[in-house]
Amino acid sequence: MDEVRNPFAPGAGNRPPELAGRQAIIEDARIALERALLGKAARSQMFLGLRGVGKTVLLNTIESMASESGHVTSIIEAPENKSLGEILVPKIHQALRKLSAIENAKAKAHAALKALKSFASAFKLAYGEASISVEPEQGVADTGNIENDLPELFVRVGEAARDAGKGWSLFIDEVQYLSRDDLAALIVSLHTTNQRGLPVLFFGAGLPQVAALSGDAKSYAERLFLFPEVGALTEEDAKDAIRQPVNEEGASIDEAALLEIYQKTQGYPYFLQEWGHQSWNHATGDHITLDDAVSSQEATLKRLDEGFFKVRFDRLTTKERKYVIAMASLGNGPYRSSDIADALSESVQSLGPCRATIISKGMIYSPSHGDIAFTVPMFNDYLIRNLDKLG
Missing domain, CATH: 1.10.10.10 (Winged helix-like DNA-binding domain superfamily/Winged helix DNA-binding domain)
Incomplete structure (x- = not known):
């Protein structure tokens, strides 16, 4: 089959052609985003799951949905060797610049920029190539204790978003790499904005231990967040994830081939994409057979071994x-x-x-x-x- 038209996209965070089995999570996010814009209570979400189940894809999908619905968004990946403040400051600066362009939000955005300048100065943090061209606000977000200062900063950003008629949604991938103090400060900040009815939402993604880490950091985290488990797809959803993209390209696939791919991948989305990709390339004409799916095993495992698995083992x-x-x-x-x-x-x-x-x-x-x-x-x-x- 034509490799140029291959619909499958195995890769880190690449959105698959068919986002099967995640509709309920996406719908919950849509409702939360719209409720926040109306000033109604909405719960943030923390997606939990193993590697390769599509957590990053979900974050990216919901971030796009948030942007389209009227939220200013900030999306980051938590590295292993940086503090939360260090990665947040440039993103918040960028968000406030967008909000400051809206007439009704100018005053609150200016106040938030002053708080951001105070926060950055207190923690000696850089904020990219652009400077924050305001004076810091004395006594606001400047104690040097992140659990005290970050909530004040989030409140200022939330107030600016509210006056702009927008929401602010923060997206953080690899949450498990945040330190305990940083995670606690993030939870307190979201709790504070939630209590004040501000249009601030958080969508995080991390490994399964994040739920316990959140609970250890702050006992009320389980009431603040929804913790959807993002796991392997059901047999029906896994088959749809392969069948639909193939059909949309004017091709077809045997039911036996779908079952073979599901059983060999155990329904894990990344593996489904890789096996579907290789099965397409092995097939001739416009139809994928069981033999194509079976003969794709060697190439699929080679790609997984040399890429997905090896890069982790080498660490x-x-x-x-x-x-x-x-x-x-x-x-x-x-x-x-x-x-x-x-x-x-x-x-x-x-x-x-x-x-x-x-x-x-x-x-x-x-x-x-x-x-x-x-x-x-x-x-x-x-x-x-x-x-x-x-x-």
């Missing part, structure tokens, strides 16, 4: 690699920490620092006390499949 040290290989040798997870220690002939306590570092790198998480699981679907299969190369 680990030698000791960390031994730890995750020991996990995989035990079969499918979750895994007991004690069993991993036994496999490595070490104590659970001695492996604690190694385990903590792997968690901090976003490779594993603890679904329950004493248990460990991979954050990357089918990662254990990758390790076993390539044990001769990786061991």
Whole structure:
């Protein structure tokens, strides 16, 4: 089949041609965005899931929807080595410049810029190439304590958005990389704007442990956010994610081929995109058969191994690699920490620092006390499949 017309888009954050199985989450977001603009209470959302399930796609989709509905948006990816303030300041500056162009919001936007200048000065933060050409407001967002200062800054931004007849929606990907203090400050800030009825919403995405991290940071987080789980697709949705794009290109696919792709990918969206991409390229004419889906396995696994899986494995040290290989040798997870220690002939306590570092790198998480699981679907299969190369 014509590779130029291949509808599938495997890649980090690439929107698939058919966003199957996520309609309820998107509809909840749409309602929240519209309620915020009307000054009605709306709950922010935190999308939780493993790697490759489409959390970033959801964030990007909802950010576009927010922009179209009248929200000024700020979208960022939390890095592992920067503070929340450092990544927020330039984005808030950009949002306030947009709001300041609206006549009714000029005064509040100016006040918010002064608060931003105070905040940036208190934490010695840069704000990109453009300068904040106002004087800081003394006594506002300038204590140097982020849990005190960030809520004051968010309130100023929310007031400017309200006077402009708009909302402000903040989107943060990889929330698990925020420090505990930064996450607590973010939660307090959203709680404060929510209590004041300001049109401020937050949409975050992170690994499954983010719900527990949020609860540890502030006990009321579970009442402030919705925590939709973004997981593997059902069989019906997975088949739709393949069938619809194929049909829209004037082609067709066997039901048996759809079942093969679903079973081999376990319904994980990134893997579906990769298998669909390879099946299309293997097919001839305008029809994908079961044989095409089966013969695509080698090319699909090669692409996944060399890209999706390998880049994550390469981040680990030698000791960390031994730890995750020991996990995989035990079969499918979750895994007991004690069993991993036994496999490595070490104590659970001695492996604690190694385990903590792997968690901090976003490779594993603890679904329950004493248990460990991979954050990357089918990662254990990758390790076993390539044990001769990786061991």
